[in-house]
Amino acid sequence: MTESREPHLSGVPGSVVVRAQHDMDFATRLLHRDTRDDALNDPSLRLTEDERSELSARLDDIAAMSFQDAMERIRDAGVVCLG
Amino acid sequence: MLDRGSIKLHVDRHLCAALDVLPPRVRESFEGLLRQRRLLTPDPAPYFQPLGHPLFELPAWVAARLGEEGVDMPDEVVSDVLGVSVLGYLHVRAQDDWLDGAAREDPGLVALAEALLALSHRLLVSVVGSSPRFWAFYVEVMTAYAGSLLRADELRKGAAPIRRSDFEQLLAQSRPLAIPAAALLDRADRWDLLGSLEEFVFAATAASQLVNDLTDLYRDRTNGHRTWTLEVVGASQADQLWTEVAGSTSGQTGQLHQRIEEALSFHERSARAAHALAPTAAGGWIIDRRAMLEALLGDLRGSLLNAFVARLARPTGRAEQLQDPREERAL
Numbered sequence: 253m254t255e256s257r258e259p260h261l262s263g264v265p266g267s268v269v270v271r272a273q274h275d276m277d278f279a280t281r282l283l284h285r286d287t288r289d290d291a292l293n294d295p296s297l298r299l300t301e302d303e304r305s306e307l308s309a310r311l312d313d314i315a316a317m318s319f320q321d322a323m324e325r326i327r328d329a330g331v332v333c334l335g
Numbered sequence: 336m337l338d339r340g341s342i343k344l345h346v347d348r349h350l351c352a353a354l355d356v357l358p359p360r361v362r363e364s365f366e367g368l369l370r371q372r373r374l375l376t377p378d379p380a381p382y383f384q385p386l387g388h389p390l391f392e393l394p395a396w397v398a399a400r401l402g403e404e405g406v407d408m409p410d411e412v413v414s415d416v417l418g419v420s421v422l423g424y425l426h427v428r429a430q431d432d433w434l435d436g437a438a439r440e441d442p443g444l445v446a447l448a449e450a451l452l453a454l455s456h457r458l459l460v461s462v463v464g465s466s467p468r469f470w471a472f473y474v475e476v477m478t479a480y481a482g483s484l485l486r487a488d489e490l491r492k493g494a495a496p497i498r499r500s501d502f503e504q505l506l507a508q509s510r511p512l513a514i515p516a517a518a519l520l521d522r523a524d525r526w527d528l529l530g531s532l533e534e535f536v537f538a539a540t541a542a543s544q545l546v547n548d549l550t551d552l553y554r555d556r557t558n559g560h561r562t563w564t565l566e567v568v569g570a571s572q573a574d575q576l577w578t579e580v581a582g583s584t585s586g587q588t589g590q591l592h593q594r595i596e597e598a599l600s601f602h603e604r605s606a607r608a609a610h611a612l613a614p615t616a617a618g619g620w621i622i623d624r625r626a627m628l629e630a631l632l633g634d635l636r637g638s639l640l641n642a643f644v645a646r647l648a649r650p651t652g653r654a655e656q657l658q659d660p661r662e663e664r665a666l
Contacts, residue, residue, distance in 0.1 A: 264647050264648075268647070269647045269648050272643075272644050272647055273644055273647075273648070276640070276644075279640060279643065279644050280640060282643075283581050283639070283640060283643050284581050284582065285578065285581075286582075314643065314646045314647060315577045315578075315581065315639075315643055316574045316575075316577050317646055318577065318639055318642035318643040318645075318646045319576060319577035319580060319635075319639055319642070320553045321638070321642035321645075321646070322580070322635050322638035322639040322641075322642050323549070323550045323552060323553065323635070324550070324553075325638050325642070326550045326631070326634065326635065326638065327547075327550035327551060
């Protein structure tokens with residue numbers, strides 16, 4: 253379990269990354285600001301209070317970048333126009 | 336009515352014919368433009384985008400409507416008109432890329448634009464001959480286009496806010512999109528439908544452009560390009576837009592929702608024009624585009640969640656937030 257708590261390259265603990273990859277409901281709660289704290293308080297993640305508070309701002313940054321990815325995906329789906 | 340496979344065949348035939356006659360250096364620029372626009376490939380998807388302008392469907396719709404009224408349009412005429420559609424479109428793209436794109440220093444694009452215009456003129460003459468009515472319209476459209484091209488450049492370089500009136504004024508750049516179908520109307524002596532055709536092109540392009548400006552929001556911000564959409568959303572607020580998509584209720588009143596509502600409003604306007612122009616043939620496209628616009632926020636929500644999960648495991652730094660994702664992919 254220690255291994256999964258190692259910070260991932262994104263700065264997010266491995267336990268959170270792995271859980272989000274396998275549980276879309278958890279990923280959704282992690283994405284939403286209103287439900288994020290509740291998701292991170294899950295004891296199975298074994299996060300300290302400091303880790304949780306640092307993580308929330310980091311997840312906002314990742315969400316903002318992810319939204320640019322999502323817009324880009326819609327763009328790449330093809331819009332033929334003058335712009 | 337021509338099906339999409341037949342339309343693509345005609346379009347590709349004209350692209351190949353153009354490649355055959357262009358001098359090597361100009362041909363090189365043309366091949367680059369075709370790659371960029373994903374044309375002349377086996378994939379039909381780039382030719383027919385429900386969220387884009389129905390560049391190749393529009394002449395086919397008009398030909399079908401005229402056919403329903405007993406006006407027969409020979410295949411070679413419809414084919415030549417489709418050639419005008421693709422060569423005219425790429426003429427505009429070459430000019431715009433030279434004015435606005437990364438290839439601004441490439442004189443090949445200017446040469447290519449000239450050559451494509453000449454090739455499309457030859458095709459137009461085969462459809463309308465020397466019709467004074469058509470060529471007067473052509474001159475009016477292309478001079479308005481020229482004025483709009485420079486107005487867009489002024490706006491890009493200036494500091495004044497870009498408002499809805501500027502956005503609509505700049506849509507004069509889309510007027511050449513009416514030329515191919517207008518040639519059919521002239522040939523069939525149904526010039527009375529020109530108003531509906533121009534209204535359709537204006538409103539359909541406005542809807543496309545709004546979606547385009549929305550999805551290009553971050554690229555435009557990074558590159559310092561100003562648009563009505565970026566003005567309304569606010570460059571500094573753009574990084575908070577994801578909260579509207581992630582949230583379950585705010586999406587009904589937020590900035591993204593409002594921009595999509597604007598696009599839908601223009602779409603409904605284009606649907607009314609299409610009803611007058613080609614009610615039978617355009618029906619499916621109108622329904623498909625409305626459905627895609629209505630689903631856009633939901634699609635973004637699904638894409639955001641998938642991208643979020645993927646991003647969680649990727650090495651990222653805060654500075655990356657300011658970078659154009661396409662530039663990032665190119666590294």
